[in-house]
Amino acid sequence: MRRSLATRLFTVALALPLFAACSDDDNGGTITDPVVTTPRVYSQVERLGNPLVSEVFFAKRDHGLHNTTAPATDITNGFRTKIKAFTDAFNRGNTIGTTLGAVLVPDMLMVYPNRAGTTSGWLSWALASGYGGRNLKDDVVDAGLTATFGNLLDPAATVLPGLTSDNISTSVRTYGTAFPYLEAAR
Incomplete structure (x- = not known):
């Protein structure tokens, strides 16, 4: 038994909302959606606010201790x-x-933030009374x-040639003046 074109279109029209409701897109949720109350547990893997701390100064056996503890314990951890x-x-030298x-x-x-934003830069807070933070x-x-x-x-310290640079230029990237600041992926 063949159904007419009108019957088939009617069937599709009725089924379309059903298929749309099966979408896994939860961006259209409502305030009546159930609230997730299961606590999420995160495991800290790495600390890199100040690069090279763990990688340069600590023996490999101490990397895990540094990466999984909080800055509040840094002095106690030696x-x-x-x-x-x-x-x-x-x-x-001592200096x-x-x-x-x-x-x-730590x-x-x-x-x-009470210092001029134009003085931002890594370690500028300590070495030049700057804003601090890091610039791209x-x-x-x-x-x-x-x-x-x-x-x-x-x-007065002697410069140790070959150890003062990773020899990778920062000029290989460009940065915009608006968020997200980074250039498109290559």
Whole structure:
């Protein structure tokens, strides 16, 4: 038995709302939707507010401790001592080790909103009374290596050639002036 075209169109028209209701798109939810009350548990995997802290200054066996503990425990965990021991092993002098320990422990990305935003930049809060934070264009790896193995923090320190840069230019990217600031993926 063949159904007429009108009957088939009518059937499709009736079924269409049913299929639309089966969508997995929950963007159109209403305020009567049930509230999810199951608590979510997150596991901290890495801390990278100040890059190089764990990667450069700590032995591999200490990376897990650093990455899974809070900044509030950094002094108790001996992280200042570990930074100083690392710089001492390279004969970087007291000024460099003490300064790095003071600005990197506790390991938090500091921001001072009461200071001029034009002074933002990695470690600017500690080294230049700046705003702090990080700019997209900040080459934090080179800055950290220069502070550790150069004479940025101590003009009398010997520069250790080959250790003050990762030799990757920051000029390979462009940044916009509006959110999301980053260029499209390549």
